[in-house]
Amino acid sequence: DSGVTQTPKHLITATGQRVTLRCSPRSGDLSVYWYQQSLDQGLQFLIHYYNGEERAKGNILERFSAQQFPDLHSELNLSSLELGDSALYFCASSVDSEGTGELFFGEGSRLTVL
Protein backbone atom coordinates (compact mmCIF):
# COMPACT_ATOMS: atom_id res chain seq x y z
CA ASP A 1 0.00 0.00 0.00
CA SER A 2 1.59 3.25 -1.19
CA GLY A 3 -0.55 5.46 1.02
CA VAL A 4 -2.02 7.26 -2.01
CA THR A 5 -5.76 6.86 -2.38
CA GLN A 6 -7.61 7.31 -5.63
CA THR A 7 -11.35 7.22 -6.13
CA PRO A 8 -13.22 5.88 -7.93
CA LYS A 9 -11.29 2.78 -8.96
CA HIS A 10 -13.54 2.22 -11.96
CA LEU A 11 -15.85 4.55 -13.80
CA ILE A 12 -18.00 3.99 -16.87
CA THR A 13 -19.67 6.93 -18.50
CA ALA A 14 -20.92 8.19 -21.83
CA THR A 15 -19.45 10.58 -24.36
CA GLY A 16 -20.10 14.19 -23.57
CA GLN A 17 -20.27 13.64 -19.84
CA ARG A 18 -18.09 15.08 -17.09
CA VAL A 19 -16.29 13.17 -14.35
CA THR A 20 -14.14 14.02 -11.37
CA LEU A 21 -11.29 11.84 -10.20
CA ARG A 22 -10.03 12.30 -6.69
CA CYS A 23 -6.61 11.74 -5.15
CA SER A 24 -5.48 11.84 -1.55
CA PRO A 25 -1.68 11.93 -1.30
CA ARG A 26 0.42 10.20 1.30
CA SER A 27 0.43 11.90 4.64
CA GLY A 28 3.05 14.64 4.57
CA ASP A 29 3.47 14.73 0.79
CA LEU A 30 2.94 18.16 -0.73
CA SER A 31 3.32 17.25 -4.41
CA VAL A 32 0.62 15.62 -6.50
CA TYR A 33 1.13 14.46 -10.07
CA TRP A 34 -1.48 13.27 -12.53
CA TYR A 35 -0.71 10.86 -15.36
CA GLN A 36 -2.80 9.28 -18.09
CA GLN A 37 -1.99 5.73 -19.19
CA SER A 38 -3.51 4.62 -22.45
CA LEU A 39 -2.83 1.41 -24.37
CA ASP A 40 0.57 1.65 -26.08
CA GLN A 41 1.15 5.19 -24.84
CA GLY A 42 3.00 4.70 -21.62
CA LEU A 43 2.37 7.30 -18.98
CA GLN A 44 1.56 10.76 -20.23
CA PHE A 45 2.25 13.54 -17.77
CA LEU A 46 -0.75 15.79 -17.25
CA ILE A 47 -0.05 18.17 -14.39
CA HIS A 48 1.91 18.66 -11.16
CA TYR A 49 0.80 20.58 -8.09
CA TYR A 50 2.90 21.47 -5.09
CA ASN A 51 1.25 22.72 -1.93
CA GLY A 52 -1.75 24.03 -3.80
CA GLU A 53 0.10 25.68 -6.67
CA GLU A 54 0.51 24.43 -10.21
CA ARG A 55 4.17 23.60 -10.87
CA ALA A 56 4.21 22.07 -14.31
CA LYS A 57 1.80 21.22 -17.04
CA GLY A 58 2.05 18.55 -19.70
CA ASN A 59 -0.10 17.93 -22.73
CA ILE A 60 -3.29 18.31 -20.77
CA LEU A 61 -6.35 18.95 -22.89
CA GLU A 62 -8.36 22.10 -22.37
CA ARG A 63 -11.32 19.88 -21.50
CA PHE A 64 -9.34 18.67 -18.49
CA SER A 65 -8.65 20.69 -15.39
CA ALA A 66 -7.20 19.97 -11.99
CA GLN A 67 -6.67 21.57 -8.66
CA GLN A 68 -5.08 20.85 -5.32
CA PHE A 69 -7.01 21.89 -2.24
CA PRO A 70 -5.73 23.27 1.07
CA ASP A 71 -5.94 19.81 2.63
CA LEU A 72 -3.64 18.71 -0.24
CA HIS A 73 -6.04 16.33 -1.92
CA SER A 74 -6.37 16.85 -5.63
CA GLU A 75 -9.10 16.47 -8.20
CA LEU A 76 -8.87 15.94 -11.92
CA ASN A 77 -11.93 17.06 -13.84
CA LEU A 78 -12.57 15.65 -17.29
CA SER A 79 -15.37 17.18 -19.31
CA SER A 80 -16.99 16.71 -22.74
CA LEU A 81 -15.64 13.19 -22.63
CA GLU A 82 -14.64 11.44 -25.82
CA LEU A 83 -14.01 7.77 -26.54
CA GLY A 84 -10.29 8.49 -26.65
CA ASP A 85 -10.31 9.65 -23.05
CA SER A 86 -10.75 6.05 -21.94
CA ALA A 87 -7.62 5.32 -19.95
CA LEU A 88 -6.13 4.62 -16.58
CA TYR A 89 -5.53 7.84 -14.67
CA PHE A 90 -2.84 7.75 -12.05
CA CYS A 91 -2.16 10.09 -9.23
CA ALA A 92 1.23 10.09 -7.55
CA SER A 93 2.60 12.02 -4.63
CA SER A 94 5.98 12.95 -3.26
CA VAL A 95 7.30 15.04 -0.46
CA ASP A 96 9.50 17.17 -2.71
CA SER A 97 8.56 20.11 -4.87
CA GLU A 98 10.91 18.77 -7.54
CA GLY A 99 10.70 15.36 -9.14
CA THR A 100 14.02 14.11 -7.89
CA GLY A 101 12.69 11.66 -5.37
CA GLU A 102 10.43 8.69 -5.39
CA LEU A 103 6.88 9.03 -6.61
CA PHE A 104 4.27 7.04 -4.71
CA PHE A 105 1.46 6.00 -7.00
CA GLY A 106 -2.16 5.26 -6.32
CA GLU A 107 -3.86 2.25 -7.86
CA GLY A 108 -5.35 4.39 -10.59
CA SER A 109 -8.84 5.21 -11.76
CA ARG A 110 -9.95 3.24 -14.80
CA LEU A 111 -12.19 5.43 -16.94
CA THR A 112 -14.24 3.88 -19.72
CA VAL A 113 -16.12 6.21 -22.05
CA LEU A 114 -18.84 4.53 -24.11
Next chain:
Amino acid sequence: AQTVTQSQPEMSVQEAETVTLSCTYDTSENNYYLFWYKQPPSRQMILVIRQEAYKQQNATENRFSVNFQKAAKSFSLKISDSQLGDTAMYFCAFWTNRDDKIIFGKGTRLHILP
Protein backbone atom coordinates in the same frame (compact mmCIF):
# COMPACT_ATOMS: atom_id res chain seq x y z
CA ALA B 1 11.93 18.07 -26.68
CA GLN B 2 13.08 15.82 -23.89
CA THR B 3 12.24 12.21 -24.59
CA VAL B 4 12.63 8.72 -23.20
CA THR B 5 12.80 5.71 -25.51
CA GLN B 6 12.42 2.09 -24.59
CA SER B 7 13.13 0.06 -27.69
CA GLN B 8 11.95 -3.33 -26.40
CA PRO B 9 8.15 -3.48 -26.18
CA GLU B 10 8.19 -7.02 -24.79
CA MET B 11 10.70 -9.56 -23.49
CA SER B 12 10.61 -13.06 -22.04
CA VAL B 13 13.29 -14.85 -20.04
CA GLN B 14 13.51 -18.00 -18.00
CA GLU B 15 13.42 -17.81 -14.25
CA ALA B 16 16.90 -17.34 -12.67
CA GLU B 17 18.33 -15.80 -15.83
CA THR B 18 19.68 -12.30 -16.11
CA VAL B 19 17.84 -9.80 -18.28
CA THR B 20 18.69 -6.27 -19.38
CA LEU B 21 16.10 -3.69 -20.33
CA SER B 22 17.18 -0.78 -22.50
CA CYS B 23 16.41 2.89 -22.15
CA THR B 24 17.76 5.93 -23.92
CA TYR B 25 16.87 9.51 -23.27
CA ASP B 26 17.47 12.88 -24.79
CA THR B 27 18.15 16.05 -22.88
CA SER B 28 20.53 18.97 -23.07
CA GLU B 29 20.48 19.40 -19.31
CA ASN B 30 23.28 18.35 -16.98
CA ASN B 31 21.20 18.10 -13.84
CA TYR B 32 18.69 15.28 -14.06
CA TYR B 33 17.54 12.13 -12.35
CA LEU B 34 16.71 8.77 -13.89
CA PHE B 35 14.31 6.13 -12.64
CA TRP B 36 13.03 2.67 -13.34
CA TYR B 37 9.48 1.94 -12.22
CA LYS B 38 7.76 -1.42 -12.19
CA GLN B 39 4.06 -1.94 -12.86
CA PRO B 40 2.98 -5.48 -11.95
CA PRO B 41 -0.38 -6.93 -13.02
CA SER B 42 -1.89 -5.30 -9.94
CA ARG B 43 -1.07 -2.10 -11.92
CA GLN B 44 0.34 -0.11 -9.01
CA MET B 45 3.60 1.56 -9.98
CA ILE B 46 6.59 0.95 -7.73
CA LEU B 47 10.02 2.55 -7.84
CA VAL B 48 12.73 0.01 -8.62
CA ILE B 49 15.84 2.13 -8.75
CA ARG B 50 16.98 5.75 -9.03
CA GLN B 51 20.13 7.34 -10.43
CA GLU B 52 21.39 10.87 -10.06
CA ALA B 53 23.07 12.04 -13.24
CA TYR B 54 25.98 13.69 -11.48
CA LYS B 55 26.95 10.40 -9.82
CA GLN B 56 29.23 8.23 -11.90
CA GLN B 57 28.65 5.14 -9.81
CA ASN B 58 25.85 2.94 -11.07
CA ALA B 59 22.95 2.50 -8.65
CA THR B 60 22.22 -0.95 -7.26
CA GLU B 61 19.27 -2.31 -5.30
CA ASN B 62 19.65 -5.98 -4.47
CA ARG B 63 19.13 -7.91 -7.74
CA PHE B 64 18.52 -4.71 -9.70
CA SER B 65 21.31 -2.60 -11.09
CA VAL B 66 21.71 -0.01 -13.79
CA ASN B 67 24.28 0.69 -16.45
CA PHE B 68 24.32 4.47 -16.73
CA GLN B 69 26.23 5.77 -19.73
CA LYS B 70 25.88 9.52 -19.54
CA ALA B 71 27.66 10.36 -22.78
CA ALA B 72 25.54 7.86 -24.68
CA LYS B 73 22.40 8.95 -22.79
CA SER B 74 21.70 5.35 -21.97
CA PHE B 75 20.21 3.96 -18.76
CA SER B 76 19.66 0.20 -18.88
CA LEU B 77 18.26 -1.94 -16.08
CA LYS B 78 19.75 -5.32 -15.28
CA ILE B 79 17.76 -7.85 -13.30
CA SER B 80 19.86 -10.71 -11.98
CA ASP B 81 18.50 -14.09 -10.90
CA SER B 82 15.09 -13.15 -12.24
CA GLN B 83 12.05 -14.33 -10.30
CA LEU B 84 8.44 -14.96 -11.29
CA GLY B 85 7.46 -11.91 -9.26
CA ASP B 86 9.54 -9.74 -11.57
CA THR B 87 6.91 -10.21 -14.27
CA ALA B 88 5.67 -6.69 -14.90
CA MET B 89 5.76 -3.67 -17.13
CA TYR B 90 8.93 -1.66 -16.58
CA PHE B 91 9.07 2.05 -17.24
CA CYS B 92 12.14 4.19 -17.60
CA ALA B 93 11.64 7.80 -16.51
CA PHE B 94 13.61 10.98 -16.00
CA TRP B 95 13.30 14.41 -14.48
CA THR B 96 15.15 17.59 -15.29
CA ASN B 97 14.92 20.92 -13.56
CA ARG B 98 14.33 22.57 -16.91
CA ASP B 99 10.75 21.29 -17.28
CA ASP B 100 10.12 20.06 -13.75
CA LYS B 101 8.22 17.07 -15.10
CA ILE B 102 8.89 13.38 -14.79
CA ILE B 103 8.73 11.90 -18.27
CA PHE B 104 8.10 8.20 -18.76
CA GLY B 105 8.93 5.91 -21.64
CA LYS B 106 6.32 3.62 -23.18
CA GLY B 107 7.47 0.66 -21.16
CA THR B 108 8.83 -2.85 -21.65
CA ARG B 109 6.60 -5.76 -20.78
CA LEU B 110 8.75 -8.42 -19.12
CA HIS B 111 7.64 -12.03 -18.71
CA ILE B 112 9.57 -14.32 -16.41
CA LEU B 113 8.90 -17.91 -17.45
CA PRO B 114 8.95 -20.83 -15.00
